[in-house]
Amino acid sequence: MITLANMGLPMIGVVWSAGWLLLIPIILIEWKLACGLLKIPARAGLEVAGVANLASTVLAIPVAWGLMFILALLTPYSGNDSFLGVVNNVVVHSAWLAPWKGAGNWVVTAAAATLCVPCFFASVLCEGLIAKSILLSKFPQAPWWRWAWMANTATYGGIVMCLLGLLLFQLYR
Numbered sequence: 001m002i003t004l005a006n007m008g009l010p011m012i013g014v015v016w017s018a019g020w021l022l023l024i025p026i027i028l029i030e031w032k033l034a035c036g037l038l039k040i041p042a043r044a045g046l047e048v049a050g051v052a053n054l055a056s057t058v059l060a061i062p063v064a065w066g067l068m069f070i071l072a073l074l075t076p077y078s079g080n081d082s083f084l085g086v087v088n089n090v091v092v093h094s095a096w097l098a099p100w101k102g103a104g105n106w107v108v109t110a111a112a113a114t115l116c117v118p119c120f121f122a123s124v125l126c127e128g129l130i131a132k133s134i135l136l137s138k139f140p141q142a143p144w145w146r147w148a149w150m151a152n153t154a155t156y157g158g159i160v161m162c163l164l165g166l167l168l169f170q171l172y173r
Contacts, residue, residue: 009097012065014108015115019057022159027053029158030127030151037150038135038142048134048144049151052127060122068095068118090114106170113163120156124148 027049034045072093081101089100094111097103128148135142 008099009108011095011097011108011111011115012062014112015065015119016057016061018112018159019061019119022155023053023057026155029155030147033151033154034131034147037147038131038139038144040135040139040142044135044139048131048147051134052130052148055130056123056126060126061119064118064122065095065115068115072096104170106167109163109167109170113160113167116156116160116163120152123156124152127152 027046030053031042031046031049034040034048035042038045038048040048072095075088075092077088077093077098089098089103090107090110091114094114097107097111100107125148128145131142131144131148135144
């Protein structure tokens with residue numbers, strides 16, 4: 001059996017772990033937004049936010065990561081330190097960071113911020129469909145797609161802002 005010491009970092013471990021750690025605060029934020037945007041009672045808002053975000057964490061994050069991993073497999077890796085090399089290493093290959101001589105801790109943070117983009121769109125789709133299935137019979141007038149977009153914009157926006165702050169700290173300390 002061959003063991004590779006430098007096989008890289010599968011970012012699903014980082015991103016999915018963070019998703020589980022942030023699940024409760026995200027549900028609370030999106031619950032508040034559900035009650036306000038959808039004009040529904042607190043119990044219904046909690047059900048929508050809770051079920052939708054649980055499904056999003058279980059399904060949307062791994063699917064988004066998998067799509068980014070496929071993109072990385074289809075794109076040649078560049079180990080150089082040029083601007084395009086860095087973009088290739090950190091953005092295109094954000095799902096699985098390959099060992100890279102010029103990499104520091106900032107690479108993980110930048111890749112996590114990059115992965116927020118496909119995870120955002122996957123979460124909007126997943127949570128919108130879940131919200132629709134929960135709300136359609138009792139609250140047919142509720143703008144569930146608007147809630148899915150606004151709620152995920154708020155929560156992913158907060159996550160990305162924190163990651164960008166950490167990235168700036170890592171780059172300029």
